[in-house]
Amino acid sequence: MADVITMLALSPTMEEGTLVEWLKSEGDAVAEGELIAEIETDKATMEMESFFEGTILKLLVGKGDAIPVGAALAIVGSVGEDISSVLSGLSNGAKAAPPAPATPAAPAASPTSTPAPVEAAAPAPSGDRLFASPLARRIAKEKGLDLRSIQGSGPHGRVVKADVEASKPAVATKAGPPAATAAPAAGTDLPLSQMRKTIAKRLTQVWVETPHFFLTMDIDMASAMAERKRINAQLAAAEMDVKLSVNDLIVKACAVALQRCPKVNVSFQGDHLLQFDGSHIGIAVAVEDGLITPTVFNAHTKSLSAIATEVRELAGRARAKKLKPEEYTGGSFSISNLGMYGIDHFTAIINPPQAAILACGAVQKEPVVNADGNLAVGTRMKVTMSCDHRAIDGATGAEFLIEVKKLLETPLLLLV
Secondary structure, eight states, rough: HHHEEEOOSSSSSOOOEEEEESSOOOEEEEEOOOEEEEEOSSSOEEEEEEOEEEEEEOOOOOEEEEEEEOOOEEEOOTOOOOHHHHHHHHHHHHHOOOOOOOOOSSSSOOOOOOOOOOOOOOHHHHHOOOOOOOOHHHHHHHOOOOOOGGGGOOOOGEEEHHHTTTOOOOOOOSOOOOOOOOOOSOOOOOOOOOHHHHHHHHHHHOOOOOOOOEEEEEOOOOOOOHHHHHHHHHHHTTTTTOOOOOOHHHHHHHHHHHHHOOEEEEEESSEHHHHHHSSSSSEEEHHHHEOOHHHHHHHGGOOHHHHHHHHHHHHHHHTTTTGGGGGGSSSSSSEEEEEGOOOOOOOOOTTTTTTTEEEEEEEEEEEEEEEEEEEEEEEEEEEEEETTTTOHHHHHHHHHHHHHHHHHHHGGGGGO
């Protein structure tokens, strides 16, 4: 009997994915575990495997389609097999049950919504029934288009994203008073990527549901910058392919401070706090469609050069959308650094299920009053920690920042 391949949750927060490319065509043989498609999730572009063996009898979605988790993607069976009953079942709302996806290898992951019902491809439309992908329906609604007037190019005449984008609203020719319509937008509608959709949804939810408070502190970075310069000179002399950044110093300082202030290294879990043993530091990395936070696990146990190497490698794969789910989940604390853009101060939204995030501004020269009471030129960095007040109190957060300040102002402590 033919089997239905359905969309798996390829990341902990994924609710739907966009088909980037089929790696198999109808009529191709496929083995269990063989790659069949590239899927854009809310975090990365990932390859999806077949969990059945046989021949691809029908591809049910087209390139660019947004497919809810659990929705039908393709039918696999024996050559010449009659799949009309399978197609009929899908068109009647039947939902194939795929094997349960593997649980990400992470200490904690944010909850995901219940998968949306299947909207699978079906035989050629008849009567008033209309077949269109969820993304095509949304774009058509935003553009004020009637889907019934659009010729579908997807499987069985299904209307897909490309069909809607190529269509224009019909121009009325009948004489009469003008209809009351909204003024045309002075710009171009840009469809949201899966990543941007998830960012919009999750950050809105976090901002509404999580009671944030903010702690700001100035840190004297003169010694840290001098130590960084000295270490980088030694690394260059040794012809090592690694270079410390200011961010690497901050990662190490936060990792050590979390061990000294474990009350910050927690996650609010409703009726209890989850206490993390290791300092797992998430680092916000800007990518084309938004941002992602790859994690340096147990950063408190790693040398500065090891952190620098790992961060560079993770950031590179993050920008290429090649991270694995276990590499961007399970963090216990996050850092967002906009200093390289010349930003001197900002606040960040907490990355759930963590309880705090540190926003770091630029290291810059500014006038300061020194210990002798004289005006001098100082090297300062302003940091602001956003805290979940359900898990962290003000004094607890302040104690953590004091530790971070002490470690960065005495950078030798980061080397021992």
